[in-house]
Amino acid sequence: MKKLSLLGATGSIGRQTLDVIREHREEFSLAAFSAGRNIEETRKIIREFQPALVAVARQEDADKLKSEFPFLQIMHGEEGLVETAVFQQADMLVNAVLGSIGLRPTLQAIEAGKTVAIANKETLVTAGHLVMEAAEKHHVDLLPVDSEHSAIFQCLQGEQEKNIERLILTASGGSFRDRTREELKNVTVQEALNHPNWSMGAKITIDSATMMNKGLEVIEAHWLFHLPYEQIDVILHRESIIHSMVEFQDSSVIAQLGTPDMRVPIQYALSYPDRLPLPSARRLNLLEAGKLHFERMDQERFRMLALAYRAGKAGGTVPTVLNAANEAAVAAFLDGRITFLQIDEMVERALERHESIAQPDLETIQQTDKETRNFVHSLL
Secondary structure, eight states, X not given: OEEEEEEOTTSHHHHHHHHHHHHTTTXXXXXXXXXXXXXXXXXXXXXXXXXXXXXXXXXXXXXXXXXXXXXXXXXEHHHHHHHHHTOTTOSEEEEOOOSGGGHHHHHHHHHTTOEEEEOXXXXXXXXXXXXXXXXXXXXXXXXXXXXXXXXXXXXXXXXXXXGEEXXXXXXXXXXXXXXXXXXXXXXXXHHHTOOSSOOOOHHHHHHHHHTHHHHHHHHHHXXXXXXXXXXXXXXXXXXXXXXXXXXXXXXXXXXXXXXXOTHHHHHHHHHTTSOOOOTTSOOXXXXXXXXXXXXXXXXXXSHHHHHHHHHHHHOTTHHHHHHHHHHHHHHHHHTTSSOSHHHHHHHHHXXXXXXXXXXXXXXXXXXXXXXHHHXXXXXX
16 A cells, blocks of 8 residues: 655645545555645544644644644644655655645655655746756656646656657646737636636636646646757647647657546556556547647737746746746735736746846745745735
């Protein structure tokens, strides 16, 4: 049985990871998990899965849980995240936490020799060079959970990296794929959260609407698959049936298809290199789908995608600025403090003012992240 540590258990990916564990209790168990401030949900997870360690965001919540579950080791804050990530009883870390806060726990887990299933794309965006260097040094497998990167990973099984011509990431287009920028001026938060294909958390749904999510995935793909940005393309694919493709030197293209269900890539990462049944998943019926549509991505319309390519190619601390500014701006939009189109305006202003630092260490990355968030907050 594979014992798991799970960061972000009450989020969208975390909840679906728990679904996979429920489907295969003979294969997986939950040794430790972290949650944020959803304490009622945390209690339910504790009662159902009986972990040995739990971490929450606030000390007062940790104190409450200690009185209710005296047999448990309960921690809080960033140290709690790290202790969950490196928990000795666990064989694998599933990093499903949201934002750059997942960086330090990931690095610590790699140093502890844990296999890492990574859904926390911000970790690779802000510090891809540090994460990949650490994984290589400690001979740790970094398994992608994002549907696009899982698709590429699956397409590459049995293939040689030297034969790759390009990676093709597919994008649904998000909530506003059929609207012009002029039509986006007065869109509401609720409209932006109405994704046509996927059920996701609020932040990633907004990122999908701005196309920042795809931009972050481009940077993530650069690090995971060791390819220059010139060999990573994005196309709009409305149905979200082809999750991504790999083109090889001989002109062959291999694609991974399936219905939109995040439990499939989550389970593949957990069971790799094996595959397990997933009876509750809806099977793909191409006759029912009928047609698949593809369109060129307009980077003038989806400016965040262009900004992400620009940041990724610049390297150094620039991707850290991209991610931090976006996180702060999206939070402001969700709070009703800025308009939808002001998200990319703030990100671009943060990028324009920043002087890049090449090959930053962890301390420099964390300081850049903090300074960028402060700058965006000053704009508010």
